Amino acid sequence: MRRFLGGIPLALLLWAGAAEAQSLVIDPRSVQFLYEQCRSDEPTTALACTIYLTGVADVMAILGAFAKNPNFAASERANWAGVGLCNSEYSPGQLQQTFINWAEKNLAEWQKPREFGAIRAFRQAWPCK
Numbered sequence: 001m002r003r004f005l006g007g008i009p010l011a012l013l014l015w016a017g018a019a020e021a022q023s024l025v026i027d028p029r030s031v032q033f034l035y036e037q038c039r040s041d042e043p044t045t046a047l048a049c050t051i052y053l054t055g056v057a058d059v060m061a062i063l064g065a066f067a068k069n070p071n072f073a074a075s076e077r078a079n080w081a082g083v084g085l086c087n088s089e090y091s092p093g094q095l096q097q098t099f100i101n102w103a104e105k106n107l108a109e110w111q112k113p114r115e116f117g118a119i120r121a122f123r124q125a126w127p128c129k
Contacts, residue, residue: 060085
């Protein structure tokens with residue numbers, strides 16, 4: 001019995017350490033993870049950031065094109081403008097720097113989904129009007 005009880009403190013220590021380590025894991029779908037990818041010195045990691053941001057911006061540009069389409073009613077164009085990117089003149093480097101700048105100013109948003117951060121950053125930089 002004494003030997004069994006002696007193992008309890010060790011088990012508690014291991015459990016506490018595992019809980020602490022789990023809280024330090026960054027969600028790979030979060031703004032923080034994407035930010036760290038974008039700031040990485042590892043070329044393939046930074047490229048993953050750029051590819052992701054370019055995909056988000058390209059989809060937003062398609063939606064933004066609907067916002068400018070005169071064949072839609074004004075109310076429909078306004079709906080598309082709310083989710084679109086009306087400037088399709090951007091480079092991958094601009095997208096990356098725009099996201100980095102936004103993320104550094106919005107630390108409270110780091111646990112949110114990465115697409116939230118990308119969309120917010122791009123909408124602030126290139127809003128549809």
